[in-house]
Amino acid sequence: MNRFDPTGKAARAPLSLPLALAALLFFSTPAEAVDVEVHGFLMGTASSRVNSTPLVSGKKNNWLLGEERVRLDLSAESDEGSVGLVSKADFVTDQVAGVAEVDLRELYIDYRADDFEVRLGRQMLTWGVADRLFINDVFPKNWSAFFSGQPLEYMKMGSDMAKVFMFGSGWDLELALIPVAQFDVTPGTDRFVVYSPIPTITEPGKKLANGEVAARFHTALGTTDIALYAFRGFWHQPDKGAAGGSIIYPRLNNYGFTIQDTVLGGVLSLEGGFYHSIDDGNGTNPMIANSQYRYMIGYEHELMTDVTLGLQWYGEVMKNHAGYKAAAQPAFLAGLGPKPLPAHRKIVTANLRALWMNQTLTTSLFFMGVGDAGGRMLNPDLHYAVTDSFSVNVGAHTFWGGHDTWMLGTMKHDDNVYMNTKWTF
């Protein structure tokens, strides 16, 4: 199964042996009482393209999603909370692909001591301070789920990792060791009309040297939250490298920071990172993404009671744009690659969110615009909690402008409407 799988259910290696051993240890721990809780939901999702453009294969299929999902959340915790186990599994019937399968979202065990915690297994991590833009959040995303209207939690994917969380007076440190890198799922040609020049993907070999390491150190100066980040791993998007006629994921290191505080009654967020593309040392390899500086400035403020506006300005500055352009332009002109990116790629977003009817109805309007003819997207969304346990979510994505080989320009035939109904227990 390739990474363009639009359903976001890419096949994965079974969980590692250490996790199984740890689970065994957990269940064989006697003495202490264990609190067990079972929750979950039933969710139906339908999402359809509204353009009639046929898929690359010539097939006329407008359905992006048509699925039923049963989520089972199981948690068990020792009486004092020192040991815990969490499992979140989705049982999915995918009507578009005509398959039924299990999507194991998370499965981990926790050990909590006074000044450190260890979490082992498949888990989700969200870092950074930007909204739907990512610099220091180096963990895998499912862009296909995002663009087809699944709830936001499906945009994030779990990774199999060992995470250590340490605390001191006024600081905390998260260290994640990821033995096998997990890559993004991007909109694929089997459901979306998108630019996708190379169909085959070669993932890095599964060996220890190809593992990923991510760290986040957080502290506060007065009321200002400050965090520093470091990452050694791979680019996670399939447009960052190619070799031997197949897509590869080149090596990537990141060094970054975030700063966040309450300013003039709103929240000011700053984020930056240096993406060091290790395999493209001098920036002249046309097949490997250039190193870049990424930054984001965001401000969120409540305009009036229950109405909040969030604005973001984001940029990517290529380290050696001249070298990159000289190498990438011929491939583009020969029809073998995307149009070369500008030296400074800019994105603005605006998110207007309002709560109505005793906060049971949430409406939001999210706009994303990519500069230099990168394309635009508008996502109106409405969520209504009919009761405490039953909710309905409807929305749409519309795309316009932008070059066909760029995100978001490549999505211009993928305008869609979506609907989720969810019963939680």
Add this chain to the structure above:
Amino acid sequence: MKKYILITIATALLAFSSTAQAEDAASIMNKAHLASYYAANDGKASVHMEIINPDGATRVREFTILRKDVTDGGDQWFYVHFKKPNDVRDMTFLVNKHPDRADDRWLFIPSIKMVKRIAASDARASFVGSDYTYEDISGRHPNNDSAELMGEEELDGRKTWAVKNTPKEELDDYSWRKTWVDQETHLVLKESYYDEDGAEVRRFTTDEYKQVNGFWVGIAGTMENLELEHKTVVRFSDVQLDVGVPDKVFTERSLKSAPKKWIK
């Protein structure tokens, strides 16, 4: 106008003559504020909230709330961990309340394991969709109102001071309120909110209170929106005071990894 002044003077005289120690309205409201929001140095409670619409349809919110005072009448920390409804289970709020400026607030979204700093909302905004506002939950500082003693009144067999509180800055939802403060416990037993035409638009009542560790605490209350016929009934259980909630509970760690000992 003359008549009004006479009544005011008369009630004021009445109030002075009937209490051993003369109490001025501002100090009554200060005592009520401290009794309602700053009892002991820290505290813990389980909260069950029923939000009831005019048709009788009910929504339930359940959460554990932890509080620690930095200074009496001043800054405070709150940690709120949700149990119900199911779609917000394990959602957590951390609030550093500042009476003199915008609060600092953080939110943990469990489905994506994300800590998000949130813009301090309008103090008059609804707390989790209930009829209580953020200000009702964390306390409106008495400095924001001009207080005027209306007299002594008996309410359900309790001796109270009735105080007229007029917000110094005009608010959208009411123009003044009458507050009944219990003379013994200093708890607010009732509060009626009036619009500019003198019509009662909102009403709070303390339905039950008891002594915990020597402090009087309201453990059940109702907030009614009389215009919309919408109300919220709150009941506190497992109320504990001066339990020594450590500072480290009010940190990012607790947002990401709830301290089971304190939220049980």
